[in-house]
Amino acid sequence: MKKYVLAVVTAAAVLAAALIPSGPPVEAATPGFGSAVSAIKQTSWQTNNSVNALAISGNTVFAGGLFTKIRQPGKPAGQGEAVRTYIAAFNRTTGAPTAFAPKLNGPVYSIATSPDGNWVVIGGDFTTVNGIKRSKIAMFSVVTGRMVSAWDPVVSARVKALAIFGNSVFIGGAFAKVDGAVRNHLGAVRLIQGDLLPWNPSANGDVYAIDLSDNGTRVFVGGPFSTINGKDHYSLAMTNNTTGAAYSFPAAAAIPKPTATCTTRVKDIDTLGDNVYVSNGGDGSGCYDGVLAAQVSTGKLLWKNNCLGATEAIKAIGNWVYKGSHAHNCSDSGAFPDGTGTHYLLVESAINGKIGPWFPNTDADQSSTTQVGPLAMAGTNTDLWVGGDFLNVNGKPQRGLTRFTNTPGGAAPAVPKAPILAPSSAKVSVRFSDVYDLDNISLTYNVFRGTTNIGSFKYMSYYWEARKAYTVVDTGVKSGQTVTYHIEVHDGRNIMKGPSVSVKVP
Structure with missing residues (x-):
């Protein structure tokens, strides 16, 4: 036909x-x-x-x-x-x-x-x-x-x-x-x-x-x-x-x-x-x-x-x-x-x-x-x-x-989980997991300390895969400071914001 x-x-x-x-x-x-x-x-x-x-x-x-x-x-x-x-x-x-x-x-x-x-x-x-x-x-x-x-x-x-x-x-x-x-x-x-x-x-x-x-x-x-x-x-x-x-x-x-x-x-x-x-x-x-x-x-x-x-x-x-x-x-x-x-x-x-x-x-x-x-x-x-x-x-x-x-927007990425934080002297290790999107493979992950974007990363993910973890080290903190982090995932139009988590820097 x-x-x-x-x-x-x-x-x-x-x-x-x-x-x-x-x-x-x-x-x-x-x-x-x-x-x-x-x-x-x-x-x-x-x-x-x-x-x-x-x-x-x-x-x-x-x-x-x-x-x-x-x-x-x-x-x-x-x-x-x-x-x-x-x-x-x-x-x-x-x-x-x-x-x-x-x-x-x-x-x-x-x-x-x-x-x-x-x-x-x-x-x-x-x-x-x-x-x-x-x-x-x-x-x-x-x-x-x-x-x-x-x-x-x-x-x-x-x-x-x-x-x-x-x-x-x-x-x-x-x-x-x-x-x-x-x-x-x-x-x-x-x-x-x-x-x-x-x-x-x-x-x-x-x-x-x-x-x-x-x-x-x-x-x-x-x-x-x-x-x-x-x-x-x-x-x-x-x-x-x-x-x-x-x-x-x-x-x-x-x-x-x-x-x-x-x-x-x-x-x-x-x-x-x-x-x-x-x-x-x-x-x-x-x-x-x-x-x-x-x-x-x-x-x-x-x-x-x-x-x-x-x-x-x-x-x-x-x-x-x-x-x-x-x-x-x-x-x-x-x-x-x-x-x-x-x-x-x-x-x-x-x-x-x-x-x-x-x-x-x-x-x-x-x-x-x-x-x-x-x-x-x-x-x-x-x-x-x-x-x-x-x-x-x-x-x-x-x-x-x-x-x-092709109506603009498409499916939104899944909501990212709260990152896992590992503080040490004057720095914080921020570990986060990827998510999937039903009409995108490449997604952009923005790691925020408060309202400051400390890193932007693009990764490829498929929904049938086991979720992968990535780590970024934030050196822009000071000892004794309490800081809050969250992850935002972007597919080109939709942004999904994950929950925040706080930690005190030793």
Whole structure:
């Protein structure tokens, strides 16, 4: 599914990224938080079941899935609800629903919006829309919300992936035919007319993800297939946008072939500029579940993150790649080990794949059909929408759908503890512990004696780490003097002041 985003990156961030390709991830110069959006959950309506697909057109966000109702923010199930059968639309600015409410008789698994903002195409298992026959796919006017009655391709089975470029709608899924013609899991129709196009890569297994290069010349496809047009292309391929012929794609070799104990397949694809980002999920212990980045123009691998815990959804925004996964071990990538819990939402540097400064979280509904948490993402340079089977976001009830924005401020650092003081002749040793911030890694610690700042220090910290201690020696005191100290932590916008403690200098 093509998800358009304006890439806005500060010159300082680009320079920093270039200077430290193998070091800590770059942090954007946005006051209060380190990546493109903050970890603060913004207000939005909820759903009564999983959200499988998201797409944005202008100020409208389309969500599709297994839900049959939506409900107001903060309301429990059964209260403040409105009927929306498998598809809904929301205001990007407020998170409130629009009047868009077609009636479908089956789930939605994919959504794509046209680059001109006029059309939205949905795909899934449904066979009727508003009582009118539709075979797994339908198109609506974004402006009026009405289904386009003359646009009625017939797809023989589930439509799992969609992308639009120019006058072409690219389709992926479980089907074997489109409009009666053989199209094994991949096909394309014209956007305006709806008739079948020659594009026919012919995959030998289901397709889960489709996206196009920004210039529309290359179509990336992913899923649990092993061949394209009868030739070996395991789980990922780069194809011609007209013929469907597969190009050489060296980066695809980074996805391991199946073994007796491990199978991994592509779950999502997102392109931005000359980069394509690919997420994977595996079955079996230690299977490849991470994200890789490749160059569109050459097909070469740029980096590969090996976090364990299947990555279901990704979204590239500027120098960041946001991921929805059930990651539980990223030690191979220099981050958290097993035993720190499940990290359903993360961001990686688009420069090197390292875990970046964004740590909101969801859970996963263990009574759902998927039980994995986030399943879909869509965003722009100012916001990120996340859909899935979750019940809570940042520890508070919020089912199925949530959003994060670049509203200034972000999450505040934790309140620092009172420092531990060790006085000696004409000096005081001040020992303090670090804290963490859910959307920053680098924090500034100011050590105060009364109102005098005796030292300012910048340290990096992650919330899953054991807290670290630092010491500064204050020599600006006199014997017999009673002095008071406290710590203030600054993240660029928010300042958290810790409690004070006093001591008499011997």
